[in-house]
Amino acid sequence: MGLRRSDSAARLFLGFLVLSMAPLSIHARFVVEKNSLRVTSPDRIRGTYDSAIGNFGIPQYGGSMAGNVVYPKDNQKGCKEFSDYKITFESKPGALPTFVLVDRGDCFFALKVWNAQRAGASAVLVADDMAEALITMDSPEEDGSTAKYIENITIPSALIEKSFGETLKKAYNSGEMVNVNLDWREAVPHPDDRVEYELWTNSNDECGVKCDMLMEFVKDFKGAAQILEKGGYTQFTPHYITWYCPEAFTLSKQCKSQCINHGRYCAPDPEQDFSTGYEGKDVVLENLRQLCVFKVANDSKKPWVWWDYVTDFQIRCPMKEKKYNKECANAVIQSLGLDVKSIEKCMGDADADSDNRVLKEEQDAQVGKGSRGDVTILPTLVVNNRQYRGKLEKGAVLKAICSGFEETTDPAVCLSGDVETNECLENNGGCWRDKSANLTACKDTFRGRVCECPLVDGVQFKGDGYTTCEASGPGRCKINNGGCWHEARNGHAYSACTDNGEVKCKCPPGFKGDGVNSCTDIDECKERKACQCPECSCKNTWGSYECSCGGELLYIRDHDACISKTATRETRSAWAAVWIILIGLAMAAGGAYLVYKYRLRSYMDSEIRAIMAQYMPLDSQAEVPNHVNEEQRA
Incomplete structure (x- = not known):
């Protein structure tokens, strides 16, 4: 030792x-955060009572929760799993949430709440076992045995006074419906x-x-x-x-x-x-x-x-x-x-x-x-x-x-998905919903759900949010194809939605129908007599058709005709020869033009020199005698 x-x-x-925390601990004031618990029935105990918020789980700050109180016959301190006693607190569809009332003692507060949560409880009320002022239910020091559940407690809990707990138990055991409302709206001023x-x-x-x-x-x-x-x-x-x-x-x-x-x-x-x-x-x-x-x-x-x-x-x-x-x-x-x-x-x-x-x-x-x-x-x-x-x-x-x-005065972040009340999970919160596009007007906020038409991919929906929400503005065909028919097969997708300032549902080429509920494929081979040439064969496809020719023939869709692949090669060769001849002729014409231009220029130069030589001798010629001057000298 x-x-x-x-x-x-x-x-x-x-x-x-x-002990050196003396200024803090010996004279410390640990304030118990309280919230309001109101009993709505039975009438004889109706009123408002104090409760102390648990220091674990997630209190519904800014909101309130109504529910029915249940006091189990077995495992009344909640220290064991309720499943061992075949007890469940799951609420049936449309029923109020279940508030489980358990007694204080024998185990950690957090363990009581965890066991009730696993059994389906929506909230837990812990009745004190001593007549004393309310305290804050704290979580135990985390170790290997407690860490696995402390971090996973998500329901709210509160401690109530012994006398109030006895009142609730008496009312429940006598067969009365005990309805309460737990209010956190004033927990944070x-x-x-x-x-x-x-x-x-x-x-x-x-x-x-x-x-x-x-x-x-x-x-x-x-x-x-x-x-x-x-x-x-x-x-x-x-x-x-x-x-x-x-x-x-x-x-x-x-x-x-x-x-x-x-x-x-x-x-x-x-x-x-x-x-x-x-x-x-x-x-x-x-x-x-x-x-x-x-x-x-x-x-x-x-x-x-x-x-x-x-x-x-x-x-x-x-x-x-x-x-x-x-x-x-x-x-x-x-x-x-x-x-x-x-x-x-x-x-x-x-x-x-x-x-x-x-x-x-x-x-x-x-x-x-x-x-x-x-x-x-x-x-x-x-x-x-x-x-x-x-x-x-x-x-x-x-x-x-x-x-x-x-x-x-709530900032936008308070109205985002980071703060949820989960009211939209049940019946979509009573708001508008488009099941086919998985769109909803229900938004969870810390104050509760609101019904507001959504903004999706830049497209704003407009309406009352409760019964109607319709897409408005450009890009509406991106949202559930504008409510029009659409279908995809074998890697090909077609939509009947067109948006030229106004959304219309019109079946695309190759289909027929109302464009809203259905568009069926048109058999171009039968209904439009596609591929009419004698050698052609027609095959209908989804949204289109294919024409083909037998043997060595090639189908030309623009002319609805079949031509020989060999003839096509010969035609290409013939055209190549024609182009060679044309290019040769062009080159010969260009050469002839250059020769012509050279000879023309040489001729013009000689003529100009002859004319100019009559008036002023050139360096390469002898001077022409001036007969006029000789006569004057004679």
């Missing part, structure tokens, strides 16, 4: 490290048209299931978070938990390895092993760097860059690859266009025996204010100063954030 002295010291220090939310996170990627879950959430939620932030719909702030080292241990080896600024800001050793791997102070420094990345990016009016840095750092600088260091972090910072020096200035001196301004603010922020309790658990999400209860998963978190907006 004996422990080595170093192990004992390490564990003793960890114990003091937990919406004071203005912008939602403020914060995520308490950690840069450590070696803490097991919790860290893996957090890292995956950040990667998945990044896109939606940046859209909300860029649009000015939200104000996001990241936070990081740190602890201080008890003064008596400030100079100890363990404290020096886990803390900066002389024990003021500490984090547990990532591997929980003081002799190998990374140290707690490495985590504190990276947490501080990520805070400063946010502050520098925020000063540049680009706070959403924090999401890029955190996700890139996870990928490029993991602990497992020994890249969790300053050099790798700076490479990520530079790739995002941030100023490394500004971030280092923000981080300050980790060896100084003084407060770090950034981390001091973080420790102050851990203390609960207003309606928000103290932050003691990682990860923690706070929306509009209310602590989020539920699964850390993109759709669930987005639903909680979207419920913080006033109606009519």
Whole structure:
């Protein structure tokens, strides 16, 4: 049983490290997030009662759920699978969802909910076994036996007081129909048209299931978070938990390895092993760097860059690859266009025996204010100063954030497929639907389903969304072929849809019919007397026809005639000879023209020289005597 002295010291220090949360835990205020549970029948217990939202599963933030309460005869604490007792809570088509009421005790809250979910329950109410104030049902520490179901709980759950639970059981056991409505619409307040939310996170990627879950959430939620932030719909702030080292241990080896600024800001050793791997102070420094990345990016009016840095750092600088260091972090910072020096200035001196301004603010922020309790658990999400209860998963978190907006101020991302209520799954939500094209006007939003005619491939449908939706504008033939006939066979496809400013259904050439319900193939061989030449034979095909000739004959479709393939070759040879002769004649004519032009020019030159010689002697001729001058001299 004996422990080595170093192990004992390490564990003793960890114990003091937990106790060092005294300002947070001894006087901590853990606020229980409540929602409204209203009983609608029987009349004698009708009214509104408090319930506490479970810290797992997916609460229906921004909405409500009505259902029938069922209290099982067996397995009333829900600690075993209901299938062992041949119990099912599946709702029949058209029936209200089933709210399973189970008793507290003997097993984890999450296990009770998981067993009820597997049996078909839509929600779970857990009746307290003690007369006490409501508490938040938390999930157990994840290990091999619990991780397999905690992450898969998708139904909401709530804890109710013992007295209220007894009232529901009595009404159900007496044969009365117990109808309730669980309301989450006020679980997240919406004071203005912008939602403020914060995520308490950690840069450590070696803490097991919790860290893996957090890292995956950040990667998945990044896109939606940046859209909300860029649009000015939200104000996001990241936070990081740190602890201080008890003064008596400030100079100890363990404290020096886990803390900066002389024990003021500490984090547990990532591997929980003081002799190998990374140290707690490495985590504190990276947490501080990520805070400063946010502050520098925020000063540049680009706070959403924090999401890029955190996700890139996870990928490029993991602990497992020994890249969790300053050099790798700076490479990520530079790739995002941030100023490394500004971030280092923000981080300050980790060896100084003084407060770090950034981390001091973080420790102050851990203390609960207003309606928000103290932050003691990682990860923690706070929306509009209310602590989020539920699964850390993109759709669930987005639903909680979207419920913080006033109606009519919801951003488009809140009306996207990322937030679903699943109301469109049953009877298409009562909205218009085109089964042949698999189109629907039903849209799931965090407030419930809406019936709006869809926009598909650039084509807007118009109508009331309930009974009619019709395609309008160009490109309508791309959507279900404009409602016209279409068919494909053997790699050939035909459509009767034409769109020349107005969609019409007209059978294409080779077919006949109304163009809407049917277009049948025309037998051109019989009905249009195709291939009429004596040697021709006609074969009808789908949408067309084929003509052929027997033996050595070749069919010429333009002339509806058969000609000999040999004659065709002879004709080609004859034409080749003709072309050769024509080319030869053209060349002879060209040569004759050149000779003619040369002789003509020579003749003209001689004539011109003779004429000019009569008036002025040329260098090559003797001077002609001037008879006029001789007579004058005589």
